[in-house]
Amino acid sequence: MIQQTTSEGDRVSIAQIExxxxIWRIRNPSMFETDVLVLCAEARCLADLYGAMIFTREASVSRETLTHAQLVALTGALA
Known part of the structure; x- marks a missing residue:
């Protein structure tokens, strides 16, 4: 389960995103489409964020900067 911390305000850690x-990969396993591994939409939009955070070496991001799809995927993983 993903834990939210209140000490860092309204931020989401890279560990929470991972x-x-x-969780989404377990709920909706990846599929192969013509030799390409395809993640479900929820995992894909979070993976884009995760990759950007790794590239910019960010440990967390403000919840306000997330797209609607990213917020839905993040909160949906908590359900």
């Missing part, structure tokens, strides 16, 4: 991706 956990949400893993």
């Amino acid at each position: 956990a949400a991706i893993n």
Whole structure:
């Protein structure tokens, strides 16, 4: 389960995003389409964010900067 911390305000950690991706991968396993591995939409939009955070070396992001799809995928992983 993903834990939210209140000490850092309204931020989402890279660990929380990774956990949400893993939850979506368990719920909707990846599929192959013509030799290409395809993630479900929820995992895909969070994976884009995760990759950007790794590239920019961010440990967390403000919840306000997330897209609607990213917020839905993140909160949906908590359900």
